[in-house]
Amino acid sequence: xxxxxxxxxxxxxxxxxxxxxxxxxxxxxxxxxxxxxxxxxxxxxxxxxxxxxxxxxxxxxxxxxxxxxxxxxxxxxxxxxxxxxxxxxxxxxxxxxxxxxxxxxxxxxxxxxxxxxxxxxxxxxxxxxxxxxxxxxxxxxxxxxxxxxxx
Numbered sequence: 097x098x099x100x101x102x103x104x105x106x107x108x109x110x111x112x113x114x115x116x117x118x119x120x121x122x123x124x125x126x127x128x129x130x131x132x133x134x135x136x137x138x139x140x141x142x143x144x145x146x147x148x149x150x151x152x153x154x155x156x157x158x159x160x161x162x163x164x165x166x167x168x169x170x171x172x173x174x175x176x177x178x179x180x181x182x183x184x185x186x187x188x189x190x191x192x193x194x195x196x197x198x199x200x201x202x203x204x205x206x207x208x209x210x211x212x213x214x215x216x217x218x219x220x221x222x223x224x225x226x227x228x229x230x231x232x233x234x235x236x237x238x239x240x241x242x243x244x245x246x247x
Contacts, residue, residue: 114216117132121220147213153177154177155221163228163234164226164227172224176211184215186215192241193209
């Protein structure tokens with residue numbers, strides 16, 4: 097379902113790659129770590145460049161957490177390599193990091209930042225940590241992010 101939602105705005109090549117990766121890991125087991133085939137790793141590197149390696153590192157370090165609230169809202173937090181936590185909204189392909197604002201939105205020279213790619217990869221590889229929070233806690237996370245962006 098998450099893969100189908102991405103198809104609305106991501107380029108077809110990215111959608112196809114993520115779908116193939118999801119299919120390849122579907123038959124895996126947690127004990128094998130849902131290892132990605134080499135051809136998918138090469139495709140990631142080709143499409144996303146060095147961001148692919150950085151995103152895979154974030155996934156390996158289990159830096160992606162899905163926060164979900166009773167109202168059904170879902171927000172991802174990604175602990176970046178700098179130690180700062182970024183908010184990602186997979187439903188609209190958004191990340192609060194400066195690289196997303198500059199490289200993706202302003203210059204349009206990247207499809208995704210490493211944090212957002214890590215979110216999608218952790219979904220595909222089923223390695224995303226999950227945390228249930230209250231609606232107020234989720235609102236506080238979003239407001240805290242907005243406050244940090246303003247300063």
